[in-house]
Amino acid sequence: EVQLVQSGAEMKKPGESLKISCQASGYSFTNYWIGWVRQMPGKGLEWMALIFLGDSDTRYSPSFQGQVTISADKSITTAFLQWSSLRASDTAMYYCASQERRGRPFDFWGQGTMVTVSS
Amino acid sequence: DIQMTQSPSSLSASVGDRVTITCRASQGINSYLAWYQQKPGKVPKLLISAASTLQSGVPSRFSGSGSGTDFTLTISSLQPEDVATYYCQKYNSAPWTFGQGTKVEIK
Numbered sequence: 006e007v008q009l010v011q012s013g014a015e016m017k018k019p020g021e022s023l024k025i026s027c028q029a030s031g032y033s034f035t036n037y038w039i040g041w042v043r044q045m046p047g048k049g050l051e052w053m054a055l056i057f058l059g060d061s062d063t064r065y066s067p068s069f070q071g072q073v074t075i076s077a078d079k080s081i082t083t084a085f086l087q088w089s090s091l092r093a094s095d096t097a098m099y100y101c102a103s104q105e106r107r108g109r110p111f112d113f114w115g116q117g118t119m120v121t122v123s124s
Numbered sequence: 125d126i127q128m129t130q131s132p133s134s135l136s137a138s139v140g141d142r143v144t145i146t147c148r149a150s151q152g153i154n155s156y157l158a159w160y161q162q163k164p165g166k167v168p169k170l171l172i173s174a175a176s177t178l179q180s181g182v183p184s185r186f187s188g189s190g191s192g193t194d195f196t197l198t199i200s201s202l203q204p205e206d207v208a209t210y211y212c213q214k215y216n217s218a219p220w221t222f223g224q225g226t227k228v229e230i231k
Contacts, residue, residue, distance in 0.1 A: 040220065042168075049225040050160070050168060050211050055218060064218035067125060100167065110158035110215045114167045 007031035009039075009101050009115035016121045017091050024087035025118045027101030034103055035059045039084045040111060041075060042100040050100075056084055091122045126151045128214055130223035136231045143199040145226045147212035152192045156216035159188055159197045162225075163208045171210075172197065204230055 012026040027039065041053040054075045055064040061077050077084045084101060099118045102111035127150040137143050147157065155175040160168040170179050172188040175195055185200045199206055207230055212223040 042222075049209070050162070050213075050222045052213070052220045052222055055220070066219040066221075102168075110170060110173050110213055110220070111160075111168075112170055114169075117167060 007105075007113050009103060009113055011099075011101055011115040011118045014119040014121070016123070018124055019090075019092055019122055021091050021122075022087070022089050023091055023120065024085050025099060025120070027084045027086075027115050029058070029082040029084070029103060034082050035079055037104045037107065039077070039101055039103045041073075041084075041086045042102060042111075043069075043097045044100065044117075045097040053086070053099075058082060058084065091120075093122050093124075095120060096122050125219055126153065126214060126221060128212055128221045128223040130210075130212055130226050132226060133224065134227040134229070136229045137202050138231045139202055139204060141202045143202050143206075143228060145197045145210055145212075145228075147190075147195040147197070147223050149193045149195075149214055153214045153216045155191045156214055157188075157190065157195045158213045158215060159186075160211045160213065161206075161208045162211065168211065199228075202228070202230070 008030050010028045035058040038055045040055045043051045053069045056075045056077050058077050074087050101115040103113045105112035129148045157175040159172040161171050162168040171182050176188045187198045189196050209225045209227045211225050
């Protein structure tokens with residue numbers, strides 16, 4: 006069974022750092038892209054970035070370039086999304102998602118990680 | 125970067141109605157267009173890939189069409205379980221931009 010399992014909800018203060026994870030299982034995710042999608046409360050889906058687990062090649066949305074960092078550990082088929090200094094405006098649900106094979110959109114989705122940033 | 129514009133942003137229709145949602149790309153994307161359904165409080169679900177390929181298990185009342193810059197998602201007979209927000213997404217090259225979403229409600 007194909008699964009993307011994300012780390013649990015986080016409550017942080019402004020200025021704190023954070024790294025959330027997305028572990029893939031069920032097939033060879035190292036050959037495909039894993040992406041991150043933000044959904045702010047009551048708002049739409051925003052594509053943030055992609056990472057290729059096989060070689061950690063990355064692509065960022067201009068809106069998120071420099072604001073977050075994506076990384077991956079191929080040995081544990083896990084992708085990460087991290088912030089060095091959180092802001093209240095980072096409060097959102099974050100989804101990871103992956104494609105079933107090259108050239109496809111997001112076939113599989115994680116359950117989401119809620120990040121709340123509040124003083 | 126290519127922008128994706130959906131319309132309408134919301135609609136209300138009766139059970140059994142035919143519903144059409146459009147998605148326009150600011151530049152051509154061939155058929156690299158996906159449609160997702162997100163029910164309230166749930167994870168998005170892929171409905172259609174390659175502009176018109178229905179995913180396994182998706183009811184046949186859903187269909188997609190278009191190529192280049194103009195795309196359409198159609199629900200041929202709206203059902204109560206179709207209440208959701210629908211998003212288009214381009215995936216020919218990064219960024220894989222989403223449309224802003226269309227909220228579908230029952231009248």
